[in-house]
Amino acid sequence: MTTTYTSYKLITQDMTASLKRVAAEPNVARDTQYYLENIGNVKSIDDFMADDRLYNYALKAHGLEDMGYAKAFIRKVLTEGNTSDTAFAKQLSDNRYSELVDSLNFAQYNTAATAFDRAQQGVVDKYMRQTLEQEAGDDNTGVRLALYFERSASGINSGMDILADEALSQVVRTALGLPDAMAAGDVDQQAAYLERVLDIKDFQDPEKTGKFLERFAAMWELDNPSESYDPLAVFGSSSRTGISADLLISINSLKLGGS
Known part of the structure; x- marks a missing residue:
């Protein structure tokens, strides 16, 4: 494969x-x-x-x-x-x-x-890119995640931007070797941690983003050798709105409070 x-x-x-x-x-x-x-x-x-x-x-x-x-x-x-x-x-x-x-x-x-x-x-143009990513995901969910991250990377300006999007979060957690259970933690602490261990501005640089995705792909292969991963876990109807229901409420509350 x-x-x-x-x-x-x-x-x-x-x-x-x-x-x-x-x-x-x-x-x-x-x-x-x-x-x-x-x-x-x-x-x-x-x-x-x-x-x-x-x-x-x-x-x-x-x-x-x-x-x-x-x-x-x-x-x-x-x-x-x-x-x-x-x-x-x-x-x-x-x-x-x-x-x-x-x-x-x-x-x-x-x-x-x-x-x-x-x-x-x-x-x-957006439809073509979405279709390309979906079809890639039919063969390998990790490829879909990588394509999505590449497309979205320039819009990442903070740790909270990552946490607010489950697909981005999945890529980052995988690349950093972080447990999925981390998603249940305090939102502010998660965001602060990501900003400590990542240079967020690197995601504005396509070359640096590519290096990050190379690391993600290698880690993905270790975690998903048989491609038994469920794509709906990150690309279902609520995939872009938060890591969990509690996190969604927290992130939306933070955004509403800053409006």
Whole structure:
């Protein structure tokens, strides 16, 4: 079996070619064509939510595929936008919702929201990357985690940013050889510890991030030699909102308190 790091490098050494392979898959190509042909005709949140193919495509593009059933929740996110600190999306520790608003900002641009490139090709580009990561995870969850970390690394500015995202936390705990039980500890102490043992600003450097992921991949192979890992543990419907229910409450409380 190809190792986690080898598989990760095969994908990332020519990301353009990897994404083109995904785009050429019949189902992906068909859904993408439909999205591009129809999203520009959407003039309201009602229009968007009435078309399940557009709605589901956009949610998957933002890693929110498992939230498709929660239409009232997504409607509230889109209706309130993200320009105000009191907007619903801003009250959530999970930044995927603000990213969805950035792509389809009906609250700010009304009927013109879907005319922007970010609502059209921008969403398509996100969809391709999400699909690539999901398909990689079908073969090796560690590869999906590494790809996700690489994509997200530049947005990591603190230990709390890591703790607020279970997939990022899994990569860091694995790379550092930390027990999963650590996730049950005090949030502030966890964040402080990570900031002591990691140079957080290194994640702004692709080369240093690559070195970190090489270490992660090696440790992942030791812990998961048979790839018996459950991907839903970190990529399920609540994967981006915290390490545990208690941690989610703590992180959201901290964010709400700083708004």
